[in-house]
Amino acid sequence: xxxxxxxxxxxxxxxxxxxxxxxxxxxxxxxxxxxxxxxxxxxxxxxxxxxxxxxxxxxxxxxxxxxxxxxxxxxxxxxxxxxxxxxxxxxxxxxxxxxxxxxxxxxxxxxxxxxxxxxxxxxxxxxxxxxxxxxxxxxxxxxxxxxxxxxxxxxxxxxxxxxxxxxxxxxxxxxxxxxxxxxxxxxxxxxxxxxxxxxxxxxxxxxxxxxxxxx
Numbered sequence: 449x450x451x452x453x454x455x456x457x458x459x460x461x462x463x464x465x466x467x468x469x470x471x472x473x474x475x476x477x478x479x480x481x482x483x484x485x486x487x488x489x490x491x492x493x494x495x496x497x498x499x500x501x502x503x504x505x506x507x508x509x510x511x512x513x514x515x516x517x518x519x520x521x522x523x524x525x526x527x528x529x530x531x532x533x534x535x536x537x538x539x540x541x542x543x544x545x546x547x548x549x550x551x552x553x554x555x556x557x558x559x560x561x562x563x564x565x566x567x568x569x570x571x572x573x574x575x576x577x578x579x580x581x582x583x584x585x586x587x588x589x590x591x592x593x594x595x596x597x598x599x600x601x602x603x604x605x606x607x608x609x610x611x612x613x614x615x616x617x618x619x620x621x622x623x624x625x626x627x628x629x630x631x632x633x634x635x636x637x638x639x640x641x642x643x644x645x646x647x648x649x650x651x652x653x654x655x656x657x658x659x660x661x662x663x
Contacts, residue, residue: 481590482532488645489539492638494522499634501550503539505530510538512545517553532592533583540582543635572599573611581618582635589642589651595663607662616659623654 479487482505489503500515501523513524525542527534541555549555580596587594596615598607622629627636639651 482530485535488641512554536586537583540579544578577614577618581615585651589639590646612662619657620654623652
């Protein structure tokens with residue numbers, strides 16, 4: 449029997465607060481979902497003797513900055529404002545990026561802006577399958593609703609059915625392979641830590657991911 453995905457939709461958007469050192473502050477209130485995600489990521493990966501990487505919100509646009517790209521001693525994964533989905537999406541891109549890519553600003557990729565042609569959109573969907581599959585897994589770990597991002601509103605092109613199917617198939621593959629899936633050790637660590645922090649079941653369970661749930 450299929451098991452329903454353990455999702456509780458969080459729609460809260462609250463001001464994003466951080467200290468100069470990148471540590472999230474309670475500010476006299478309960479931490480938001482986004483702040484909790486940042487805390488978990490930084491607990492997993494900010495150790496200077498490890499990957500020395502921090503997740504940072506409050507930005508106008510997402511971006512990845514290796515330590516040598518600015519006056520800071522750590523690598524920084526930046527996401528848009530206080531959006532939890534953006535935090536998970538950018539964390540997913542970081543988890544997919546290999547060692548060489550993580551030494552380059554924005555992983556060395558050139559980003560085609562909104563308004564892409566059909567051909568450019570097809571290429572976008574090809575490279576977005578793995579990060580969006582991981583974002584889906586991270587969302588389930590937090591109890592959040594996941595929505596496929598085509599990121600091309602100006603052209604009026606939503607996510608294709610093939611794109612959705614490929615994201616679902618990739619999520620199934622990650623669940624089946626678990627920690628043995630090539631190149632996602634960081635993703636598995638982050639997903640497990642998120643689930644523990646949010647009091648959720650282990651997210652790498654194939655029954656949580658259904659093609660018909662993708663919007």
